[in-house]
Each structure stands twice: as C-alpha cells, then as structure tokens.
Amino acid sequence: xxxxxxxxxxxxxxxxxxxxxxxxxxxxxxxxxxxxxxxxxxxxxxxxxxxxxxxxxxxxxxxxxxxxxxxxxxxxxxxxxxxxxxxxxxxxxxxxxxxxxxxxxxxxxxxxxxxxxxxxx
Numbered sequence: 070x071x072x073x074x075x076x077x078x079x080x081x082x083x084x085x086x087x088x089x090x091x092x093x094x095x096x097x098x099x100x101x102x103x104x105x106x107x108x109x110x111x112x113x114x115x116x117x118x119x120x121x122x123x124x125x126x127x128x129x130x131x132x133x134x135x136x137x138x139x140x141x142x143x144x145x146x147x148x149x150x151x152x153x154x155x156x157x158x159x160x161x162x163x164x165x166x167x168x169x170x171x172x173x174x175x176x177x178x179x180x181x182x183x184x185x186x187x188x189x190x
Contacts, residue, residue, distance in 0.1 A: 071123030071138060072120065075117075078119055082116050086109040104156040105153065105156040109149075115174055122141070134181065136180055140180065141174055141177035144176075151166040
C-alpha cells in the first residue's frame with residue numbers, strides 16, 4: 070500500500086509540474102510561478118521519501134514507518150497544497166498553512182530518525 074501511495078504522489082507531482090511549466094506559465098505572475106515551482110520541488114522530494122519509506126517497510130518490516138509516512142503525506146498536502154492554491158490566485162491567507170505542512174514534514178523525518186536509532190540498538 071505504501072509504495073502505491075508513493076507512486077500516486079509521484080504521478081501527481083509530474084502532472085502538476087507539467088501544468089506549471091506549460092499551462093500556468095502563460096497566465097501566472099513570476100511570484101506565482103515561484104510558489105508553484107517550490108511546491109512541485111518539495112512534492113517530488115517528499116514523494117521520493119515516501120517511496121523510500123515504502124521500500125524500507127519491506128526490507129525492515131520491524132521498523133515502524135506508519136506515523137512518519139502519515140506525517141509526510143499530510144505535510145505534503147498542507148505545504149505543497151497551500152502553495153499551489155496561492156499560485157492559482159486564491160487567497161494568500163492560506164499561506165499560513167504552509168509552515169504547518171513544513172513542520173509536519175520535518176516531524177516525519179525526525180520520527181523516522183528516532184525509530185531508526187531505536188531499531189539499531
């Protein structure tokens with residue numbers, strides 16, 4: 070299941086990246102395009118991270134990854150989603166959600182590190 074969710078994230082990242090490069094480029098401001106690019110970059114990085122977690126769950130089934138995976142997934146939705154929404158011209162106030170998404174992604178990686186250290190003992 071984790072690998073399938075990761076693959077869907079990666080597919081959406083490609084779709085959204087292509088839309089930004091081709092469809093949005095003609096109608097968005099430079100600032101909006103920067104938000105879109107940042108969202109797409111982080112979407113790709115963290116979707117690849119989700120894929121790595123999915124693979125880790127198969128290689129080291131004892132390593133608890135569920136909470137890290139969920140934190141990263143929700144972080145992607147909040148961080149990237151808010152940037153995509155702002156880039157489409159919706160209220161900039163939604164940018165207040167962006168740091169929450171970033172904090173969730175950081176928490177997901179830190180939790181993975183913690184669990185990996187506990188597993189290594």
